[in-house]
Amino acid sequence: MADRLGRYRDKRDASKTTEPGVTGTRSPNSGSSKSPRFVIQKHDASSLHYDFRLEVDGTLRSWAVPKGPSADPREKRLAVEVEDHPLEYGDFEGVIGKGNYGAGSVIVWDRGTYRNLDEEHSMAEAIEAGHVKVWLEGEKLKGGWTLQRTRGGDKPQWLMIKRRDEGADARRNPESTEPESVITGRTVEQVAAEESAEEAEDGTK
16 A cells, blocks of 8 residues: 555655645544545646546545546546545645646545445456446445546556446536535635635735
8 A cells, every 4th residue: 555655645745735645644534434435526737627536445546537427328538547545635625736746726526435346356456457337325426337448558548437327317417516515515716716815814914
């Protein structure tokens, strides 16, 4: 696990970012849960995207999904695999400062638990094989999704596809679901504005 988080820490400077787990220490409530968790964070960085994360063996395996998940089984959404994140990152909302990796505002767009639908392989084995089947029990997203790897390399590319079940709905647009943050109800724009206001206030003291 320590090795899996090495890339995460190497990309970040603990003296410049408030992101959790950069120093290698864990918060008291960051241990694995009985039911593995998933989280989707909306991230307004150099480009707006959604970070899909699955709790697997003590870390959050992560994919950047430029257009976010779709409830329409006919749509195949690009998902780029990125570095593992620490478990406590699943609760992170805030602003990553300018000049830092991933600079921009972040909200928790959805969260919940998930089930591995692959009865023959563990989740880690399924990811290694490049074919993941999960059932999400989130506040916004429910039902099955498939992740299929299409290209390897430093940043493997996958497709995220809604499975045909009761959660499928070609008319629904999950990206526009309100409120945006399932924790605070804020949008990424509101998080950024609040951070700017706080910095301005500190500057006048």
